Amino acid sequence: MRFQDKLREVSQSELWEEYCGFLELTVEEFMKIQKRLLREQMELWGKSGIGRRILGGRIPENIDEFRRMVPLTTYEDYADMLLQKEDSVLPAKPILWIQTTWEGGRHPIKVAPYTKSMLDTYKDNMMACFMLATSSQKGQFDLSPRDHMLYALAPLPYATGLLPVLLGEEMDVEFLPPVKEAEKMSFSERNKKGFKMGMGKGIEYFFGLGSVTYFVSRSLAAMQKSSSGKGGLSKLSSISPKMLLRLIRARGRCKEENRELMPKDLFQLKGFMCAGTDNKCYKDDLEKLWGIRPMEIFAGTEPTCIGTETWSRNGMYFFPDACFYEFIPEREMERNLADPLYVPHTLLMDEVSPGEKYELVITVLKGGAFARYRVGDVYRCEGIGNKEEGTRIPRFSYVDRIPTIIDIAGFTRITEHSISSAVKLSGLAIEEWFAQKEFNEENHPLLHIYVELKRGQMISSAVSVQVIRDHLSVYFKYVDQDYTDLKKILGMDPLKITILKTGTFQNYESKFGGLLRRINPPEYEVSRLLQEQFSVAPDGRY
Template structure:
């Protein structure tokens, strides 16, 4: 019996238990599921070329042995087999290959194999997210068959593109625009057509990258009156009525029309690297607290907030989770030969930050894989809500990568390639992820020019524009940030020559080129100002 039938028969308690029952687990029960599924995965992993490459010829017989003998891995350990789609080398036969950004022009994409079991699991977790998005209290939710779902997702081969296809046999959902049409449209076309359909038909659910939701929200809010909106979105009777009603609501508040004036959503789901900064604005625009979820190409959807919207809780049956604490991450940076220690879910401490390490379950490809995402453990349990599992907030990508709104990932290799192509005489440099007054992230590049360079006579803006050309060339996703999101992703600060060298001498420490600490940036700026 699928979910449609259960909803029609009002079997709500059974549905909640099936999809949200993991929130009743104790931490010991959670870990029992984790360890049992990992041992099943080790059996699959040991019988394939990829598994033997990572684990060696001797299969670990316990979880402890697995963590002790299997090294931490990165995508480089898998790239040759995965990019070649070497199905016979995988633990289980893939049904889909999902794509994401890797390192700009150096390594443009990553591919990850998805088995039938993984897709079925992903379907269950996303339905859980839909249920929780329409829930304000434990055990109660308003999700029903036939909901109208605004399509704010990237199509296949990206992860979010699976959603319409995999839930279709379980739950009737009317996507706006319909899936086949949406997949043939550009980003801008999907948003425009989806909103136009939403004005006529209504919208119950919305899911997208937080940065994309903000673009759509601002686009609506910038229209100053109903006549402008009618001209932009079309003139169907239902749309006109909805616009006029929204205009009247907004006029009472003496402001422009907001999405909440047009629709009363049942649920809004958001994801993406900058979600924490966007969520308050999204709620202000849409009049509903968004449900944050977390997922990625390699791990799939692995965590969701609950009805309380007070932290991410990990699903127990998607991946096996390990965590590298911040102190170990710092030691790893200072000494590349150092092997950082990992902790399990039942060993974490509230307030600490951790880098996530996952091992795929259900025939997936990755073992002890450093995903590159950092979380803060908010609390190890939440007795007030009756959830006895750790709650997390997403912090950002690991310090070696600057992720801007989920659209592009800028690495040291990307920057060096752009420098090389630009032929600017750039000496010392470092880059940080920063935020503007609207909490939009951008890429802040601090650099010194070689003393023999005549580029000192060139303005900062000219250098910025020159570099931006090559970043757009090196990283295909970079150029979309300004065109699609209205973000100018690059800010350049030129430091006096020798500033970074003086910093190293003063503090006798290594400066990280990508995302140095806030203290480092402040001290370097002080030294730069003293030199002026």
């Protein structure tokens, strides 16, 4: 039975129990589900081609053995088989393959197989997200098959392309513009058409990467300014009488308040969801623009849909049936970064502590390919349960990617290799560098690269901060398509350059020993490096 049929035949309380009942679990009950599903997955995975290769033909008999025998894995452990899409080596037959960026400038893509059971679980958890996005309290939600959703998603084979497919199996929600039409349009064309259609039909749901939803939301004002032209948003024939009245009132109110038109002046969202990295940078602005705070979810190519906030918007809870979760404590992660041969130990969901940060490790259930897989994401445990929500399981917030990756607005996967490639291709006389993810005065993310020029290099206006920035920007776009998309889709060029005094890195190594980590080094190391350091002015002078 489709969800929209259940809406007519089943009570809200029963639907809440079916889809959101996991919020009622105790930690013990959560772990019982986790361990039961992992035992089922161990049977499938251990006997598969992938499992036999990683385990060397051994089969773990229990969960403790599974965690001892299966090493922590990364995509390199699966790449040769998965990139060939070899069904025969998988634990179960996939229905489709989902794709994403692997590492800009080095590995173009990575793919992940999805079985029918995985997709069924994804669909149920996605419906739970929609229910929670429209809720204001426990047991209450507002979904209707007559609703409309603004299309701001990447199509299949990307993970966000699953949403219209799976949602369509459950409800006749109308996407604006229609999915097949939207997939043939440019990003700008989709925005204009979506808002234009929304003026005639209304918009009840909005979902996308936090950075993308922010850009789309801000673009509404610009579209309104140019709407008097042919085909603009204000074309009377395309606007319903209800929306026309709302538009007239909104423009009058904005004029009185001396501000630009905002989406909240025209649309009343029931549900607003955002995913990806850096959502914390955009949530406050998005709430101001739409009058409703976006609910954060976590979904990814390898892990599927694994977590969601609730009506309180105060931390995410993991679904117990998508993956088996392990957590590498921050101190263990840092020790492993300093010594790649060190094997970090992991904790389970019933062992995490409030206030601590953890790198997430997953085993995908229901026939998934990945076991004890390091996703590359860091979470903070915000607490065990929440009295206001009546929950008792751990609650998390998304922090960022692991320190060796700089992710900007959910688009890039910048690594030491991609920066080194850009520096080499640029031909600039850069001797040493390190890079950090930082945030500007608007709290938006940027890539800050500190460079030291080669000894004897003439420091002049010809080798200025702007010259280096311009050169590296060109080559980043060359080696990393996702970096290009930042500019193309979001109008962002997040690169910031600081030139350091010649000899800075050598002095650091002499004084403290060891090399500075190239990507996101610890704060205390950066402070040491910059002690008594005078950066070079934009014109090249000290």
